Amino acid sequence: MNTIETPEEFDLTALQAGDRAEFAQLIETYSGQVYRLALKMLQNPQDAEDILQETFIKAYKALPEFEGRSSLSTWLYRIATNEALMFLRKKQPVQVSVDEPLENDEGDERPRQIVDWCCLPENELMSTEARAYLDLSIQELPESLRAVFLLRDIEGLSTRETAEVLNISEAAAKTRLSRARFQLRELLSAYYAERLPSTAYANAGK
């Protein structure tokens, strides 16, 4: 997992005073994480670039109000995640609000696929095609689950940080992470089961 170990050695006073060199340094440090999150959230490089730009434009304007209650990186993740969720909401105007913890609409953990595909060799599990499938599967998640999954399991934030970014309780973050993981397990099971040797697959549909 990628944990964020970047030391936050920014001169907050300079940042808040609009110091451009310091802000350029902030971009250098965090643009990679923001871009990856946006890319995995939206699965489209052009959209991800828009989110990246909006995030740092908003951050520049909002810095004077930054109170330092969370870390700068958590704060940037928060702006980026909100931008991405807003973008998705605009694209699909009939979707329910992503702010509300509509737990029941987010699926459950009940397993449907019971196939043991763990024995597949690593090069098959991580083939170029399989990796593309991993990314596509993230897109199948409802947005609120997708955001939690990306922050926790791709960006490596803690439960507390994830809850902070999304302004939800830690319990809600855990529940959503669990559901996201179980939904991805279903999708991956369906995919990898087909790649098992035929004898194993014949026994799999019990």
Place this chain on the structure above:
Amino acid sequence: MSKHEHKDCHHLLSSLSDYVDGALEEQLCQEIERHVSGCEDCRIVIDTLEKTIYLYHTSAASEPPGVPEDVKERLFKRLDLEDFLPKAS
């Protein structure tokens, strides 16, 4: 298939995400391990859940965060920070 009470399986499901993170209290871990030793289906669910998370962690680790040069250039321009753009090597 095993003859055990399958209602236990559903009861355990909501703890499994914490379980694979190692974030579950000892007593619940033991309960899960006891159950799984007699329930092949739940063993498969746990193993494939762990593998799912492992694959995502591995793929994230193998593509470290970064911004393509042209994207970064446009970002700096958009923010009027061209003069701070690191010189392309």
